[in-house]
Amino acid sequence: MSRRITTVTPALVALVVVAAALAEVAEARPGGGQSYSGGGSSSGGGGGGDAELIFLLIRLIFYYPKIGIPLLLIVVVVLYFKAKGRLGGAWQSPAAAAAPRPGGDLSRILALDPQFSPIVFEDFVYRLYASAHQARRVPADLAALAPYLDDGVREALAERQPANLPITNVVIGAMKALSVSVPGRAEAEREDAKVVIRLSFEANMSTAEHTYYVEEIWTLARAASARSRPPEKAEVLGCPHCGAPFTSSDNQRCDYCGEVVSGGRFDWQVTSIQVVRQDERPPVLTQTVAEVGTDLPTIIDPNLRKRWDSLAHDDPALSVDSLRARVEMIFRELNAGWSALDAPRLRPYVSDGMFDYLRYWIDAYRRQSARNVVDDAAIRRVLLVKVSRDRYYDAVTVRVYAGGHDYTIDARGKVISGSKRRVREYSEYWTLIRGSSVRGAARADANCPQCGAGLKVSMAGACEYCGAHITRGEFDWVLSKIEQDESYGG
């Protein structure tokens, strides 16, 4: 898909701008994006032009039907002929496949560094992102992150507004790799060769008084010769060489092990942070947004068959059916926990990052004495679209088609958005992860996989009876990402 469609009429551009201004509304249900999925806000990279356009148009119809409806008809006709041209007459049904959208593919780094894991990396970046913002106010905290944030980045962070206020509740709503540049084999031999990644972030963070909505682009670089540390070591943002808390007289050489660790010699260092936007905007929880993208063709990874075969070869007990049953169980628990503002209920089934994200929104609803309820939700169809494997994790992505009543009520139970009567059909891409050494059919029961007790899990993700940590996929598949049709890039 391309953005060429926006040239249909010059007036369209202006109208899209109007619609974009209306885009700051919430979308409900767990992981439904809330204000993060505010259409026009999806930053650069592989964004789907047509999907975004239709999304804006639907909003336009909502607010200015006299302009929106004729415009939609024009666009539908144009899209129809576009699709017809490409597919030789076949209208793209939901079952049609689309190629992944261009963007950064982190797994390309595996060619240089077999120890690299996109999942461990994302975890590291989430931690670094929150730590960097929380350290802004305290020079010693920033200095302790010197191996990961270069001099210019630390200076800029220290000066960032609001300055001198503690930053808390840093929650990443979306992170996407915009580009990944990996030097070729010969080039990688050179001492100064680097792997460079550009990431876009959409995040919320708070001071005591305000919540900020932020979009940033981070550039990270690491020496081509560096090798990723195992997950338990990568968890600590200390010296990337010896793991000790980082102290240094020159912000480069570790006092403890004596190695120079700056310049991405051993681990990723942020070399620039571009602030795309930062404004004060509390989460909007009470407006209804039309569902968008459900009819878009499914993005299927070209390596799906090959990677699934390799996974099934290593773990013959794992079947698509057992995965589907687990997805359905997680779907049920997620909706039940979300609707009841009961974060502990969904805790056992989601990764740490996903849980932070869900809890943030559950808290936001609670603070506004509102509740988003998803009733009678049912999965219609689950399509396997991607499998990725690295040394530490296996990941599967499925497209989930579902429907249900989705509405938000206030403290008195009055519906303030959505509908109790109308069924809302939607689809989303779910990514589940599991430790790469774990084997066996995915389970659909709610018992601790270690001790068999009924699942009660601490906020940190450990079974309250036997203490086994389970939410990093140590025993079974956990949900680590929910992406909407319009933002999933493959």
Ligand SMILES: [Zn+2]
């Ligand atoms: Zn050290």
Ligand SMILES: [Zn+2]
């Ligand atoms: Zn247990």
